[in-house]
Amino acid sequence: MDDDVTIQDGGAGQERVSRRGFLGMAASVTAAATAAVLPEAASAAVVAVATGEGRDVLDVAIIGAGLAGLTAARDLRRAGCESFVVLEARDRVGGRTLNHDLGKGYFSEAGGQWIGPGQTAVADLARELGVGTFPTYYQGKSTILAKGARAAVDTEGGFGTDPKIAHELELLARSVPSGAPWKSPRAAEFDGMSVGDWLAKKNIEPADQVGWSAGLAITGGASPARLSLLHWLSMVNSAECNYDRLEAVKGGAQETRISGGSQILSIKMAEALGDKVRLSSPVLRIEQWQNGPVAIHTAKGVIRARHVIMALSPALCQQIAYDPPLPELRREMQRRWPAFAPGRKTAHVYKKPFWREKGLNGWIFQPGGAVLWAYDNSPEDLSFGVINAFVQISMLPSDKKAAEAQLSRTYAQAFGEEALHPLAYHEQDWRKADPWTLSCVSPMPPGFLTKYGEALHPPIGRLIWSGSETADIWAGYMDGAVRSGHKAALQALRAVATGRA
């Protein structure tokens, strides 16, 4: 493929989101939020908990306006259910997807952003919403920096993982179902060791050790010694037991980008849902979840609903108080949920993607340095050049200017002097930005899934568990979030129907 980035046919619905369009959406969402605070505009559902059951009780309350919660809400409405609300803690929708606004209608993602082969749920959602997609850029040589050394190598759209060892993992992954790894016949064996324990027997040479560490950190969210082999195999299984499909850009889960930035999916869904979405309404406490009506205490009053879709990661479920307390296994599962993969992602904006002219793909690997992986995140029409990076959080200063300058110097070493002068810099340290994310993916440690996995899916009382972590396929991904939203909506509709019968 040459340097021209072809825009994949997004169908008649494809559109480029203009800045005005985005602001318009933001304004309508803000209006919805404002409406939620004004007493006179408050819906009948916001009442004091003391009020008796009546028409103020909604059929369904959805907690979380990320891809999972908004997909569930959209499905409820498509099924004819209008008695629901979506409660969101932040003043924005999108959860772990977030667009940095580059101006002129262009965006670069601060969070989850890719679609890959087999991720049909999120791909279908994009098509339904009229959102286009285009290929991630990988053509050319990747730059590897280590201390003073620099080399450019064609890694062919992947991370240079040893294909022989990857194939061994592919074979083992066949017996580990992605949605319920604890049901594997070899679950105890695989969950009894870390990926690191397993790799340690493979005599990995130094250059490949740094490769495995970087690859597992980016895709799995943890170092090899912390990641359960069972969990990792379940992720390979999600990718149809094809290692490249999990890890690579070319032919993998990072292959395709979303026109207008990934957050556009949530923004569009929220726009269509209008005042059903209540922003800045963190849920603090949930009462009477056993038989309902459930009382959901938010910072803006109490919502009462017969059924609740918890479209949150288990770690965020843990931040809510429950009365009575949740059953022990679920409680312990939430308390121990490995929310220790916080991410910090940066974006350098340049006039154009000048590295492409030098035969470079914009990728940087920096073993022992701040950059885990930098990559070309330029808009499809190349109006700007953008280098995004996953960085080691604390190997960059917290001061934004200082962090920008340090990264610019690294990029200059990789791509040349032009890199020293970005037009703009954006970053997000997710752990510090707000308390409503905590972690990017969930790096399951050895022993967790076999002990607590059973508590992940089954609804408890009136609580239906959703969020990407509960997906049967591609858990932890945007695709998993959409799948979990569809599933939760079905569960809720059935529960509502059963209650009426």
Place this chain on the structure above:
Amino acid sequence: MMSKAPKPRSLGKRILLLTGGMLLAATAAGAILYGPELLGLVQLGKQFDAITAENTRLGGPWPRASDACVSCHGVNGNAQAQTYPRLAGQPEAYLKKQLQAFVSGERSDPTMTPMALSMSERELNGLSAHFSKMQLLPNATFHADPARVKRGEALAKANNCAACHGQQLEGKDVYPRLAGQGYSYLQTQLTRFKSGVRRDASGAMPAVVAALSAQDIDDLAQFIASR
């Protein structure tokens, strides 16, 4: 399709193949003999080996338990972001006590609680020993405000921080080293002691911070971080 692609190789094998194993050629003469690209690969291979050797010396053979801590706490516990605590050179007893406090629930943090709960006592003790042995580097990414540092110094003296934390605030036993700690981290922790979110069974820290205003806490953090 896949069959047309060159035989896939790992990065390590690719470097070895491209350089023909001539790892001794990483010299200026090498650049003339083999060209800049090849020289880069040779040098890269050497650096990989050097990084691996250094990491093995400090943390044992790969894959290392302490690698789990790098992203937030920095390489060898020397975080460069002021928002995350620097672990290098902290007293072993202090680190041990904090990790146990995360396990018991006495201290709570959405990241550290599950992290500590996911490890055995042996692993936790191993990490405490490891970071206590790491050398603390100066907190070079913090740029102090001299006026605040001066006020902070007076507050440190008035509150007798040195009684527990040592004359140079270097820490001892279960009392953490404060000197050179991250500024925002210090500010957050002092605020948490004040609000009661972070507990201290001895009552010493709540007593100290009770009388401090937000401005005092900020000044104190400025002084401590700049030591």
